[in-house]
Every structure is written in structure tokens, then in C-alpha cells.
Amino acid sequence: MVKVRKFKGCLADQENASKIISPPYDVLNTQEAKEMASGNDMCFLRVSKPEIDLPDGTNLYSQEVYDKGRENLLYFRKQGYIKDDSDERMYIYMQKMGEREQYGIVAMASVEDYENGLIKRHELTIKKKEEDRTKLSDTQNANLGPVFLAFQDGEEIEKRMMEIALTEEPYAIVDGHDETQHVLWLCSVDDSEFFQNEFAKIPCTYIADGHHRAASAYNVGRMRREKAAQDGVELSGEEPFNFFMAIHYPESNLKIMDYNRVLKTLNDISNEDFLQKISESYDVSGPLEEGTDPKPTKKNECTLYLGNQWYRLQVKDDKIDKSNLIKQLDSQLLTDLVLSPILGITDLRSDERIDFVGGIRGLDELTKRCHEDSVAAFAMYPVQLQELMEIADAGLIMPPKSTWFEPKPRDGFISRCFD
Incomplete structure (x- = not known):
């Protein structure tokens, strides 16, 4: 059964959320990101693609870029562009594109589950991209963007998630530049405990999107476990680096595009x-x-x-x-x-x-x-989600460029810092 945990998120400032949240790092190239962030010091791309704040021609994979990412993340926290939540909890994130609404629960997924195959994969990663996100996450001490995870047979989870979304006041609502609406709710501590216990009944989850983010989180966890072993530090398995931020979607909420x-x-x-x-x-x-x-x-x-x-x-x-x-x-x-x-x-x-x-x-x-x-x-x-899960269950790898998920959540609405 999977381990899913609540956490203390770093949330985009309510009044400025529309200026802060940005598309995922991997849907824009450097020039496109630079243009989108132009004139907006709050744009989260300065944290997720920090090379845009460095001179043209800077090596995208140099330590200078990762250090700039850490500097910018600390600056965003100091300025209050993103703020630490008051409690450890889970969050509900909805994206609305046209008439379709997609709800998921933001929580921490387990590096150990990834390692043991309880978080199932269907794609290979590109080594350079994996190393890039590993270095940035390790340097920043943070997860900036969530991994998409799908789960089956979680009727009680889905039922309570929708009750919260339909009755509670959202933390923030943002209309994205691509005509997609993004809404975030804060779960109560009690509801977060309920979700944590219900997820303990789920046998496995599936990576729908975000294989490089998941692999980089595993790499950071492995490196820090190895360092702790060298230093003679005994670990409980609940350390922050043993988890990563993910949105857990009921399979009924996800749709694969062509x-x-x-x-x-x-x-x-x-x-x-x-x-x-x-x-x-x-x-x-x-x-x-x-x-x-x-x-x-x-x-x-x-x-x-x-x-x-x-x-x-x-x-x-x-x-x-x-x-x-x-x-x-x-x-x-x-x-x-x-x-x-x-x-x-x-x-x-x-x-x-x-x-x-x-x-x-x-x-x-x-x-x-x-x-x-x-x-x-x-x-x-389009590939059907059931096909994806059957392939992941069989331990097989899909051909490159087979699945495209929309709508995508925005980076910066909620981040997760280790400390």
C-alpha cells in the first residue's frame, strides 16, 4: 500500500497569485520563459527556470544556474511572494479547461514507494533532463512542481475531496493566460488525516506525467540517505527528502490527449x-x-x-x-x-x-x-488511461511522445521546501 503524507506547503501570496504562478518549467524554452517573466519580478519562472535571470549564453546546466535558483527561491520566501502555511495539511487543486474540471489532492508521495515499484512508471527519462532537475532540487532543497499521479478504487477519497471543493471557500482562484482556471483549497488537518489513512488502502499509484520530477526526487533522496549512512545517522524513513510533492488524481479525473x-x-x-x-x-x-x-x-x-x-x-x-x-x-x-x-x-x-x-x-x-x-x-x-496503467502494471515502457496531459497545474501555486 502507498504512503501519502501531508506537508506544510509554500503557497503563492493570495493577492498576487495571478502574477506568481507560471506554466511548468518543461513546456517553455528559455527564451519563451524570459519573455513571459519580463516586467514581472514575481513570476515563478525565475525560480523554476533561473537561467532567465542570468546573461544570455550561460550554460543551462552550470552550478551558477542552480545557485541562482536557490537565491531566487529564498528571495521569493523573504519577500512573501510565497508563504509558509501554518499547518501540515493536504490541498485540493482544480484546473478547469473549457467545460472539463480536473480535481486532485496535493500531498507528499514516497521515494521508497517509487523505488519499490508501488509508484509505477511507463516512460524512460532523458539522463540530462533528469540530472538537471536533480541538481536544482538538491541545491534549492525543494520540490517546485508536482508529479501527476493517478490512482484507482479511491471512492471515499474522491467523495470527500468533492465535498470540500463544493462547500469550502477556495484559498485562491486564478484565470490562466491559456484560458485555464486554477483553484486551490486548503484541507483541514482532520481531513488531511482522513486522506492519509484512505491512501494507505490504495495498493499503487501511476505516474501520468512528471517522470523526470519523480526520478530527480528519488535521486535526491538516495543521495541524502547515502550521506546519512556515511555520517552514522539513523533514519526513520519519514525525513523530508524521503518524499516528494505530487498531485494524486482519481483516474476518472484524468484525460490523455493525442x-x-x-x-x-x-x-x-x-x-x-x-x-x-x-x-x-x-x-x-x-x-x-x-x-x-x-x-x-x-x-x-x-x-x-x-x-x-x-x-x-x-x-x-x-x-x-x-x-x-x-x-x-x-x-x-x-x-x-x-x-x-x-x-x-x-x-x-x-x-x-x-x-x-x-x-x-x-x-x-x-x-x-x-x-x-x-x-x-x-x-x-489518444492513448487511454487504462492502456497506460496496464502497461505500467506489466513493467513495460511506452514509446516516446505517446501521451499528452491537459490541463497542466501551474508551478508556484504551491511548492514544497524541505526545511
Whole structure:
């Protein structure tokens, strides 16, 4: 069963929350972050992406950047931009995007559970990104952004969470720049104890998003445990570094969006020959009539934008290896049946001939890219959360760029400092 704990959060100042909270560090590059923070000393990007306060050209992975992150975090606390809560507790965080509301409980998850596989993973991390977040967390002595965790069979947790959200006054409400609303509630100490006890009945949780944050938290915990052992310090297992901040979402509250692909080249293959080669593994229909929605409607279906026209592709049944969970995923089928054999694209992480577009940008972004810097685009059907959990249960790893979660919580609304 998982260990979930309350903690004393560092909360964005109520009156200035809209100036403080910022998108997660990994959805903006340095220049975009610098532009967003321009003219706003309270923008939390100064803490989560501290290189924006250093001269252009600074090595993003230098100790100078991590030290600046610690300096900025301490400054934010000293100025009262973020303030220590009065009690250890849990928090309810809701994001509303359009008509959809997503509720989760912010609490500490266990490094030991991560190590022992009770917090289940489905993605590999990129070593450089993992090292970057490890160094920043260790230097700042803090967790800045939460890991997304999903859980099943927590009806009592979900019931009480919704009762609080519907009856209690929020701590703060912020309308984000992307038309997403963010709302935070403070749970009572008694309710926090209730949640802690109920989570003790949950056998495992699943990382939905935030594999690098989780891995970095584990790394910090491991380093500090090793240091304590060297110093002869006996540990209880409840030390702050043995936990990390996470939002725990009931599985019913999460929705995975499509994660689409654009191709920079067809390797001198003509459009007609490309379609012909695809038709060996997919039933191809189209071009679609103008006004037809090109969005895929079911599993094993994707759509292709090629030559200013959309085509619908359905994987032929005999091409699906139904004995293998990974090979049944649409993203893996596309790689195995099209990208690799036809174009020679085998390493999605490093091959510069392919790029990825999150579903939040819509299919218009795919056609836009094909008129700017690409020659074709594949719109994918979203992975289902049940598929993700089955793959994690089996100890398997999903292909890169398979899942895109929205809406995303903002960094800086609630942070967690070790001391």
C-alpha cells in the first residue's frame, strides 16, 4: 500500500497569485520563459527556470544556474511572494479547461514507494533532463512542481475531496493566460488525516506525467540517505527528502490527449508512392471531403495530412501483434509499420526528421506546420488511461511522445521546501 503524507506547503501570496504562478518549467524554452517573466519580478519562472535571470549564453546546466535558483527561491520566501502555511495539511487543486474540471489532492508521495515499484512508471527519462532537475532540487532543497499521479478504487477519497471543493471557500482562484482556471483549497488537518489513512488502502499509484520530477526526487533522496549512512545517522524513513510533492488524481479525473507527429521529409519518396507503401499495412480512405473532421475516432485509426489533403488510415487487423501490449499502441504501430520500414526513422528521441505536436494545439497546428517546415503529419488517436496503467502494471515502457496531459497545474501555486 502507498504512503501519502501531508506537508506544510509554500503557497503563492493570495493577492498576487495571478502574477506568481507560471506554466511548468518543461513546456517553455528559455527564451519563451524570459519573455513571459519580463516586467514581472514575481513570476515563478525565475525560480523554476533561473537561467532567465542570468546573461544570455550561460550554460543551462552550470552550478551558477542552480545557485541562482536557490537565491531566487529564498528571495521569493523573504519577500512573501510565497508563504509558509501554518499547518501540515493536504490541498485540493482544480484546473478547469473549457467545460472539463480536473480535481486532485496535493500531498507528499514516497521515494521508497517509487523505488519499490508501488509508484509505477511507463516512460524512460532523458539522463540530462533528469540530472538537471536533480541538481536544482538538491541545491534549492525543494520540490517546485508536482508529479501527476493517478490512482484507482479511491471512492471515499474522491467523495470527500468533492465535498470540500463544493462547500469550502477556495484559498485562491486564478484565470490562466491559456484560458485555464486554477483553484486551490486548503484541507483541514482532520481531513488531511482522513486522506492519509484512505491512501494507505490504495495498493499503487501511476505516474501520468512528471517522470523526470519523480526520478530527480528519488535521486535526491538516495543521495541524502547515502550521506546519512556515511555520517552514522539513523533514519526513520519519514525525513523530508524521503518524499516528494505530487498531485494524486482519481483516474476518472484524468484525460490523455493525442500526441501527433509531423515529418520534415519523405526521403524523396513521392506522395503517391508514400501512400502506396502505407496501404500495405493500413486501409487508406480519402482524400476526405472538405468540411469532414479529420480527427481519428477510434483505436488503431490515425489520419494523415499529405499534399494539402487529409486521409484516414485504419491498421489492417493482421498487422497487429495482439500478444504484446506495446505493439498494440497506435504510436508503436505507426513506428513499426511506417516510420521505420518506409522512412528509416527508428529513434524518435533523436531523429531530426520527425517532430511532435501536443494535442492541445489542435489539428490546425499540423496543417500549419505542413505549410511551414514539414511535408506530412499524422494525427493520432489518444492513448487511454487504462492502456497506460496496464502497461505500467506489466513493467513495460511506452514509446516516446505517446501521451499528452491537459490541463497542466501551474508551478508556484504551491511548492514544497524541505526545511
